[in-house]
Amino acid sequence: MASVSIPVAKPGLLSEIAGWLTTVDHKKIGVMYLVSTFFFFLLSGIFALIIRLQLMAPGMKIVDQNVYNELFTMHGTGMIFLFIIPMLVGLGNYIIPLQIGARDMAFPRINALSFWLLIFAGIVMEGGFLIGGTASSAAWTAYVPLSTKQFSPQSGMDIWLFGVVLLGISSTLGAVNFLVTIYTMRAPGMTMWRIPIFTWTMIVTAGMVLLATPVLTAALIMLITDRNFSTQFFTTSNPRLWQHMFWFYSHPAVYIMVLPAMGILSEVIPVFSRKPLFGFKVMVLSSILIGVLGFTTWVHHMFVSGVDPLVERFFMFTTMVIAVPTGVKMFSWIATMWKGSVSLKTPLLMCIGFISTFVIGGITGVIQGAIPIDMQVHNTYWVVAHFHYVLFGGSVFGIFAGLYFYLPKITGRMLDDKLGKWHFALMFIGFNLTFFPMHILGLEGMPRRIATYAADRGWDIPNLIATIGAFTIAFSVLIFMINFAIYILGRKGEVAGNDPWEGATLEWATTSPPAVYNFARTPVVESDRPMIELRAKAAGAKSDSKTSGGSH
């Protein structure tokens, strides 16, 4: 059914805005997450473009080197804390109650609190640019002593730390909310192995957030008191203390950023291959295993920090082991597509982009997990290439797969597939142009975080290619925005209907966009792919009509 437009007394613009500001509906909160985190994506992306302009050729003077430090710090923290993590939380916020057949999240008001804490945290973190004109410039790792008062005297550093504390509270509350929602509010019949795979990955992600974030929060508070109340946690002691506490959170954070994206892939690929997910239980178990092992690898960030060699070897081993469950997922996705009736729509293309780039990031991760190699490539552009292949090639392609897949559900309109394919093609080419040359730069010895370089190093051509690639990515994102503006905001897109992709999970059983109450009647789940039965029942109800649905 198309959107029913009964001309009720149209609410004024003010009450409409007030409705959004005070909402506790998981769908509206989800939309606000998506919109605001996309804004932070654009902002952090603009920082990246300035960085790439500065590095385009040797000796450029686009920005001052201090400003450069602020830019890469805010690019990294913006992308991680204000885009990737909360964007995936936003998608989860919208989709998970629908997927499990629930009315809303377990704690709707805490849900709203999580969102608003995120917004205020974002403003506070970026606020350094406005207050005193100097944002944090100690990189996203904020290593001591660089981040102490002595070397980072600006108040931008303090409010950055405070902002990350707020984010920690926001995501901890969100994690509690997700776990309780999924535990208590599933539709009748949704047993453990009938929980959809995206919901499963959010369970693991929320568990990781719950266990990892408090340690970072403790470290941040300790650093804030060191800077402002003359405590001595980090100032007179071993600098490795900060590194341990930081990476205890921040390595699991990598999986917090990539597991929900893997969940999106595991939803999208079966739908566009017309096959069930290959090895569903193994996929669930590999997600859990990634979640557990994710806590055992953090010291591989500290191989040059002077950790006991025996400890280093242990963490080298765990770092290589965690590639196994990740590899299981790779094979499962490929096996799902194998001999399927593959329909190369934009969401699936984004998934293929994820698989082909993330595998490179995964392999370079194993390579640099070896201690002697790590010591060579540490703090070089090799590492920058590696984690962009994981976090852009992985998470961001996964996010766009999720957006192309779910925006028809969220907005009720289809995006244009042709523009989507242009977006994908340019982003894929631009991504590889930007980040592949960084492997070579790293091996040639170009360090991270330098504002410029001399002409005689032989680094100029890969850097020029990377800059061209970065602008190609920016152009591809522009195509996405035009697509969104014309086909969704401009309402030019096809009407999506309840189930445009013939999905397998409950979110496709309700209208697009869903009504405030989600489901008119609580759905009863009878298998791990409830929509297959629901469609069969619907087809049986009007058996006189043609039986060709295109699905099997």
Add this chain to the structure above:
Amino acid sequence: MTNSKPNTGLIGAAVFIVSESMFFIGLFLAYFFLRGDTTIQIPSDQPVHPSLALPLINTLILAVSVGAMAYAERGIAANKQRNLVIGVTVAAVLGLVFMLVQTVEFSRFISVGFSPSSSAFGSTFFALLIFHVLRVFAGVLFMVIVLVRALMGQFTQQRRAAVQACTLYWCFIAAVWVVVFLVLYTS
């Protein structure tokens, strides 16, 4: 809501306590990391093994307080409003006494020159005590809310999840205290 389904608020409190415990585990790891680091010398004038008198009294106070809270919870489970009010009041007052004793303890440390800013050891030592006493304060606030709601007659045998959540959190705070006490004062 029937009794067969677990209360979402209570489960939420339990999940939240998991994250609270990770916060303390982080602080404990920092403490042991600094203690185990032989390159850091603890200044000789600092009490590595401070006097046990006040913390022992405080342990007793918290134990009685947990008992009072359990009495309150058992009370409302049997629909005895009076037991609930008495139990929560006693538990909250004892929580305040605990905070008072901790303040005395802090001022004694500071008077001998041992403070959060005297060394990395002092910082982690006080961090554990201060973050714990902040939880005690939060617990007392929670009890005051429960008490007010109890006086308004909002709890019954069936509707007592907030009392249960408060009891759970208070037990957690007491358990953390035992570990803090054993690690800071006796290990």
